[in-house]
Amino acid sequence: MDEQSQGMPGPPAPQFQPQKALRPDMGYNTLANFRIEKKIGRGQFSEVYRAACLLDGVPVALKKVQDSYPQLCHRPPRRSLRTERPGARWPRPGPRHVSE
Helix, strand or coil: CCCHHHCCCCCCCCCCCCCCCCCHHHHHHCHHHEEEEEEEEECCCEEEEEEEECCCCCEEEEEEECCCCHHHHHCCCCCCCCCCCCCCCCCCCCCCCCCC
């Protein structure tokens, strides 16, 4: 029996895939090193996605600034990442800034 006949929801939404090959030398600084899993929020200036780093499997939150607000993209990235105790609720450990 398939999922539809058992009253289960249909197939999951398609996942975003990296556009370029993995770049281990770039670490967290390129979208090619992330698998975007789903959209988790939206605000006036941006959208937030849950993602996983393909290099080490760490779950992260990625923020995409809307094209109508390019001035927000020029903020320098944070150099240090905040970490929380093991078992802390996701979406920790804080945002990681990446550039395309």
